[in-house]
Amino acid sequence: MSANIIIDYWMEKARDDLASALENGSAGRFQVAVRDAYFCCFHAFSALILKENRSFRSHKEVRSSLHRDYVRTEIIAPQWGKHFDWLFDNRQKVDYRPLVTFEREEIDEILEQSQAFLREMERLVYVVGNIGIQE
Secondary structure (H helix, E strand, C coil), X not given: CCHHHHHHHHHHHHXXXXXXXXXXXXXCCHHHHHHHHHHHHHHHHHHHHHHCCCCCCCHHHHHHHHHHHHHCCCCCCXXXXXXXXXXXHHHHHHHHCCCCCCCHHXXXXXXXXXXXXXXXXXXXXXXXXXXXXXX
16 A cells, blocks of 8 residues: 555544544533544644654654654744644543543634644645655
8 A cells, every 4th residue: 555545544534533623622522622633633743754754653752753853843833843742641631530621712722723733734745845854
């Protein structure tokens, strides 16, 4: 199977995750919306990593790569690293801690940022040529 097919698959999965996050946010299911927003960004960034012929075994390694290889080198703006970190940390909380709550305004902002993150990953995957990340 070609890398382009898998890249397209991850991007479609990210779009589906975003649609689910928006639906869950609208319905007041904020914890599920956070989880879905995280997976939207995770899958979109995973497509970018795969475009560079790279892969990682864990979510933590993907997060590290985002900062080391993309934010620090100014390929991705620092705001996206902060957004991904917030989602990473809060997704862990909603999955493993009881009684985690969010306010509607906070979720609305996170969902808007996740939409923008997805657009930025789509731009990097489909518009910008090979970035040339060095191992």
